[in-house]
Amino acid sequence: GALVLAGQWWRLVSAIFIHIGIIHLAFNSYALIFIGPLIEDLLGKERFLLLYILTGAFGFMLSNWYYGPWLTTAGASGAVFGLIGAGIVFSKRWSQWGSMLGQQLIHWAIYGFGYGLVIGANNAAHFGGFVAGVAFAYLLPKRHRDKESAARSFLWGLVYWLCVTATVL
Numbered sequence: 001g002a003l004v005l006a007g008q009w010w011r012l013v014s015a016i017f018i019h020i021g022i023i024h025l026a027f028n029s030y031a032l033i034f035i036g037p038l039i040e041d042l043l044g045k046e047r048f049l050l051l052y053i054l055t056g057a058f059g060f061m062l063s064n065w066y067y068g069p070w071l072t073t074a075g076a077s078g079a080v081f082g083l084i085g086a087g088i089v090f091s092k093r094w095s096q097w098g099s100m101l102g103q104q105l106i107h108w109a110i111y112g113f114g115y116g117l118v119i120g121a122n123n124a125a126h127f128g129g130f131v132a133g134v135a136f137a138y139l140l141p142k143r144h145r146d147k148e149s150a151a152r153s154f155l156w157g158l159v160y161w162l163c164v165t166a167t168v169l
Contacts, residue, residue, distance in 0.1 A: 001069035004060075013167055016056035018074040028076040032083075035108065038101070039083045042090060046160035047140065053163050055082020055132040062128030073122045077112075078129030084109050085133030093137070 004011050019025040040048040059078020063071070084105050091102030109130065116123040 001064040001067065001071060001073075004064055005069055010166070010169060012057040012060045013053060015060050015074045016053070016076050016079050017167075019076070020074055024075055028080055031080045031108070031112070032076060035080065035083050035087065035105070039087055039090075042094075043140075044156070046156040049163045050159055051082060051086055051133065051136050052079045053167065054136060055079050055086070055129040058082070058132035059125035059127075059129035062131075063122050063125040066124040067122075071122075073125060075122075075125075077116075077121065078125040080129070081109070081112060081126045082129035082133030082136070084112070085130040086137040087133075089134050089137030 019028065036048075039051070043051065056076065056079030059081065060073065063073055063078070067073075087105045088102050088109070091099065091105065113123060113126060115121070116126055
C-alpha cells in the first residue's frame, strides 16, 4: 500500500497475479476455472480482460484505503469476486442467462465472503472487486456478437491490448 501511494500504480495490477502460498493460488484458480469461462464466453476476451483487471485493481485500491498502507496483500480474489458480481448482474439483466446461474454465483459470493472471514482473508479486496464487477456489469452494454461494428470491435481490441501491455509492464 505504501508503495502504491508513492506512485507505483502498477502494483495494483501485478498484485492480481501474485499469490501468497500454494493453497491461496489453488483456491483462486479453482474459482477462476469455473467462473471465468462463463463470463468470458458472454463478454468476449477483450471485455473479460478489462473486467478482470479493473475489478482486481479496484479491490486492491479499496483494501489499501481500508487497511492503510501497512498491509501486504496479493491474489486474484478481488478479480474473481468482480467476475462473480458481474455474473450475478448479467444473470438478472440478460435473458440468455437463467436465474439458476445467478443463484449459483450468489452462493459462490456467500461462501467466498464467509470463508474469507473464517481464514482472515482480505475481504476488503473481495468486496471492492465485487462492487466494481456489479458496477461494470450495469455500465456495460450488451454484446451483440453478430452486429458489432468494425469500429467498436477495433476499440475493444485496442482496450484489450492496452490491458495486456499494462499487465506486462
